[in-house]
Amino acid sequence: MTDNTKRVGRWYFGGIASAMAACCTHPLDLLKVHLQTQQLEKVKATTLVVRILKTDGVLGLYNGLSASICRQLTYSMTRFAMYETVKKNLTQDGGTMPFYQKVLTAAVSGATGGLVGTPADLVNVRMQNDVKLPPDQRRNYKHAFDGLWKVYRNEGVPQLFGGATMASSRAVLVTVGQLAGYDQIKQLMMLTGVFEDNIVLHLTCSTLAGCLATLLTQPLDVMKTRMMNAKPGTYAGVSACAMDIAKNGPIGFFKGFIPAFVRLGPHTVFTFIFFEQLRLNFGDFKEDLAKKE
Numbered sequence: 001m002t003d004n005t006k007r008v009g010r011w012y013f014g015g016i017a018s019a020m021a022a023c024c025t026h027p028l029d030l031l032k033v034h035l036q037t038q039q040l041e042k043v044k045a046t047t048l049v050v051r052i053l054k055t056d057g058v059l060g061l062y063n064g065l066s067a068s069i070c071r072q073l074t075y076s077m078t079r080f081a082m083y084e085t086v087k088k089n090l091t092q093d094g095g096t097m098p099f100y101q102k103v104l105t106a107a108v109s110g111a112t113g114g115l116v117g118t119p120a121d122l123v124n125v126r127m128q129n130d131v132k133l134p135p136d137q138r139r140n141y142k143h144a145f146d147g148l149w150k151v152y153r154n155e156g157v158p159q160l161f162g163g164a165t166m167a168s169s170r171a172v173l174v175t176v177g178q179l180a181g182y183d184q185i186k187q188l189m190m191l192t193g194v195f196e197d198n199i200v201l202h203l204t205c206s207t208l209a210g211c212l213a214t215l216l217t218q219p220l221d222v223m224k225t226r227m228m229n230a231k232p233g234t235y236a237g238v239s240a241c242a243m244d245i246a247k248n249g250p251i252g253f254f255k256g257f258i259p260a261f262v263r264l265g266p267h268t269v270f271t272f273i274f275f276e277q278l279r280l281n282f283g284d285f286k287e288d289l290a291k292k293e
Contacts, residue, residue: 007283008088013275014080018072021270026068027061028263033128035256036225045259052131064127067144071124075117076271079171082109083179096187102180107172109179114171119160121167123147125228159232166224166238170217177213178268182206202276203269210268214261219253221260 022029034048043051052060086105090097097105123144130138141147151160186205195201223241235241245252 007279007285009080009084009275009279009283011081011085012077013278013283014084014271015073015077017271017274017278018076018080019069020274021267022068022072023065024270025263025267026065028259028266029068030061030063030128030131032256032259032263033125033225033229034132035259036222037129037229038255048132056131060131063131064124067120067124067127067141067147070144071117071120074120075113075171077113078116079106079109079113079175079179080275082112083175087183097183099180099184102183103176106175106178106180110171110173110175111168113175114168115161115164117171118162118164118167119148119151120144122160122162122228123151125225129229155232162232163224163227166220166227166241170220170224173216173220174213174264177216178209178271181212182209182268182272185209197280199273199276202273206269206272207265209272210265211261213268214257214264217264218257218260222253222255 030052031045031048034043035045049061056063083105086109087097087102090101123141126139127141127144127147130140139147139150141150148160182205185208186201189195189201189205190197195204223238223245226245227235227238227241230241235244248255
């Protein structure tokens with residue numbers, strides 16, 4: 001009988017799993033963006049949900065879903081592909097990567113993925129924020145590609161990568177928390193002999209990895225969202241954005257923390273459960289990879 005636990009993930013599994021997870025958690029991501037882009041008006045999460053449902057109906061909670069999927073197929077596809085490829089090459093002899101190698105690989109993969117995914121991330125934030133704006137102030141992007149084209153045509157290529165530094169910095173932290181954290185936690189839990197490579201282990205490890213990623217990324221996530229949603233010229237740079245947020249005190253950097261945790265936690269869990277199921281059912285066997293070498 002074939003031992004599926006010996007399978008390893010293919011380079012594109014992470015992007016597919018992340019896109020599937022985005023479909024499950026998009027309303028939470030939309031709520032997080034709304035809370036982070038608030039300025040003068042302070043509205044509770046429950047009030048925002050009621051307002052969206054009254055104004056745009058249930059579909060309003062999925063505004064910008066196409067951009068969210070596009071982002072995962074660029075950002076997450078890149079970071080997972082790089083991380084899994086390096087991991088596969090360094091563990092062909094059956095060994096494991098030291099923790100520092102996992103962190104370094106995740107950091108480089110995250111930075112690259114953050115840069116590649118910035119245009120889709122920009123459109124994603126704008127489409128989600130459109131729901132709370134008055135109809136005459138909305139950008140009204142029809143879908144992700146329409147948004148990308150309009151930003152390119154009206155604002156130029158530089159604006160497509162507006163906030164790229166912040167996005168890449170955030171991606172480094174979230175990828176270290178998610179990928180390196182997940183791998184290390186899974187490795188340590190497997191060594192106890194109590195856990196098997198099954199959905200219970202995947203659920204436990206992904207939940208802990210989601211907690212770690214949220215803790216590392218929240219301050220940068222708030223600044224990234226604020227910069228991407230701002231009109232051109234609003235902020236001279238990251239420091240200017242940070243100073244503006246700091247006017248509300250340290251708590252300003254953690255605005256929307258609970259929705260961010262509620263969103264990133266389930267997103268991380270869904271991503272790794274989908275990823276592990278893809279690996280266990282469709283992944284390459286380690287022995288086959290060794291023969292190819």
